[in-house]
Amino acid sequence: MKVALVFLPFLLLLLPVSMMPADSDNWMSADLEALKQKVSSLERENKAQKVAFSASLLAEGSGSIGPYATFVGLVFRHVITNVGDAYNSHTGIFTAPVAGAYRFEWYIGVQSKKQTAVALVKNNQRVFTALEGEEDGSSTSFSSASNAATLLLKAGDVVFVRLWPKYVVFDNENHLCTFSGHLLFPM
CATH class of the missing domain: 2.60.120.40 (Jelly Rolls)
Known part of the structure; x- marks a missing residue:
């Protein structure tokens, strides 16, 4: 059982990209956009503090x-x-x-x-x-x-x-x- 748990993450990495969920691109795009907005907000806040x-x-x-x-x-x-x-x-x-x-x-x-x-x-x-x-x-x-x-x-x-x-x-x-x-x- 311990052996299976150790190899499970490696098996997931070997899965072909086509087997990943179809909405992963949308999820990554949404995360990237949220990060861009956060960085922009922090830049404005930092500028106001100078x-x-x-x-x-x-x-x-x-x-x-x-x-x-x-x-x-x-x-x-x-x-x-x-x-x-x-x-x-x-x-x-x-x-x-x-x-x-x-x-x-x-x-x-x-x-x-x-x-x-x-x-x-x-x-x-x-x-x-x-x-x-x-x-x-x-x-x-x-x-x-x-x-x-x-x-x-x-x-x-x-x-x-x-x-x-x-x-x-x-x-x-x-x-x-x-x-x-x-x-x-x-x-």
Whole structure:
């Protein structure tokens, strides 16, 4: 009996192809199509998980933005990296393409005798703030501040940098004022 069980798989391999079930070609075609769809889905999912951007405030030249009477979203126009196209250089808004943990950093500058204050905002809620400058006016020709945050975002959540009322930011051809972010891992 043991001998028969050992040789049975070998006998099945020796059967002529014509003795295989007639619908085996359909079954293999269906399996191949299902595998193609799965690979395509995984490729789309993998592409959506590659997210990183980095931009500076001014595309060219130098100048200050502000002061304004109300909060104003900053638009970082000089984009050097935008993998996944999640950052919009026309609105200054990053929109999470997938749920996950994201890391954001922002650096701001201000010329002498001025103050600056900006906040990282998630879905219209202030997360963290960076501020710099002395009210009496320091003798320093340039000051800067920075901050960073790791945020748990759902697909569609938005993040941007907002200038506080009555404050100013400065940027020039050295791209001193920047906003960057990337997906750490999907969830």
